[in-house]
Amino acid sequence: MKLFRAILIWSFSLLMFGCDSVYQYIVFPPERIEYTLVPDADLLSSQNDRNYRLSDDKQSIIYDAKDYKIEIKYLTDYHLNTYEFPDQSQSQQFSTNPFTFGNWIDPELGYTPNRFTVFKVTIYNYAGGKINLDPENIFLKTDRGDELNSYGREEKNSRYQSLEAYFKKRKGTSGIDDDVFESRMGIVRRSVHYLGKPVFRGDVRDGLIVMNPLADEVEQLKVTIKDFILGYDENNQPSEFTTLKFYFRRARFELPKNASTIVAERDSLRNKNAIKKLEPAARPMGELKIAVKSTNVIAADQLMKPLDEYLSEFTNYKTSFVKTAITAVDLQASNVLMILADEGQMKFSPEQERLTADFIKRGGFIIADERSTSTQSENYQSVNNFLTEVSNLLGGNVTTGRVPTDHPIYNIWKRFDVLPPVDPDLQDIKGKELNDFFNGIFLNNRLVAVISNRGYSIAWGVFGTSEIRSGKDFTKQREFLSNIFYYAIASANHEK
DSSP, rough: HHHHHHHHHHHHHHHIIOOOOHHHHHSOOOOOOEEEEEEOOHHHHHHHHHOOOOOOOOOEEEEEOOEEEEEEEEEEEHHHHIIIOOOGGOOOGGGTTTTOOTTTOTTTTTTTOOEEEEEEEEEEEEESSSSBBBBBEEEEETTTOOOEEBSSSSSSSSSOHHHHHHHHHHHOSSHHHHHHHHHHHEEEEEOOOSSOOOOOTTTTEEEEEEOOOTTTTTEEEEEEEEEEEEOOOOSSOOOOOEEEEEEEEEOOOOOOOOOOSSSSOOTTTTTSSSSOOOOOOOEEEEEEEEEEEEEEOSOOOHHHHHHHHHHHOEEEEEEEEEEEESSSHHHOOSSEEEEEOOOOOOOOOHHHHHHHHHHHHTTOOEEEEEEEESSSHHHHHHHHHHHHHHHHHHHEEEEEEEOTTGGGGGGGSSSSSSOHHHHHHOOOTTOOOSSSSOOOEETTTTTEEEOOOTTHHHHHHHSOOOHHHTTOOHHHHHHHHHHHHHHHHHHHHOOO
């Protein structure tokens, strides 16, 4: 008994006076340091190739060959959970975000490990012929000798490993497990690169590259894109290739200011009652002062007459339209800028970029849509480049990327699980790869611009001949636009 009391007293004294650090370690384990991957400028410059450069925020590596451009950026788990798949990352072990473990914490480790190593790769084709990327020809090699190849999507089409096989091995037998598996694979099919149709002149394609997680000891690594396809022969077979190398180094990841959890909200107005959702039977209201930039020569009120009639019948929006060349006077008098690219070349100047950035800073919102019947539309790339330059001029906390389907524009009034359909009768889509998502610009976590190549403008204005438009139902496309209008007005009012 005396021995027991002595040991007890000694242990208590040790905890109270001599070994407070031991106590802290046992009861409050040391915080895990999170890391990210940033471009290694020194190794990049050692290639002596001036086509390589860093993005303005120093987070991406760009290979700009003038005719085409490739941009690669590492995506942290925080970014994937917060900006790409916020609602899919909050269900513990049943989170359907396929690229992270969401907000699940490994009980043995005491923290959330990395599920994968994920890069976003964007391909721009400015003036070249058909180009393409085979994601399974992308390899990663670390400074400790690890060699990783990227995952394919479906099991039957993958040369090495596939995400489908990965999740099959980890799938349980319950109905919930089946639902989680299907949801994850749905996201994989929408967002992971695959060797599909070539990227034609004037087009852009982005997607994710997925590899196994890195060992904690890794400090530097090289990502190699082997046999990037620069051309096809007369039999439509790849015939011209190049190999590109991108160098990254490990750096400590700093959580953005005011971020309280690893699973946050992509949009600062989500789930905070900042914008009241409307019932589908309600009539959204607000003042819409719309400036229309278009290659179509018809006056704005006539060009947008179908949309104006729809809004008058089904909403309480107070709407006005003005045709604009993106001037200071027009933008000062507007709160929405619609860029509707039809046939005919669309160009932008640096002054228009500056004016548009100022317009967004004042609370303005941009809706851009391209409906060219050509498979090699230069206008979509032109609008993309314009919005990229605008985002660079915004300053502050700016991110760009896909607008997730859980964003308020999908459900703030009318409810949409996916984007409204595209009618092939209204535009020639053979050989044209239509995005099944909107890209967006987020300023301080508020969506401020969207861009699509789905040709919705034909449902909004009098684009196209009256013959092909006759008898078509454009309700869904107009409802979705009305959702965007309501979000634009309400979010701008909240920011004031």
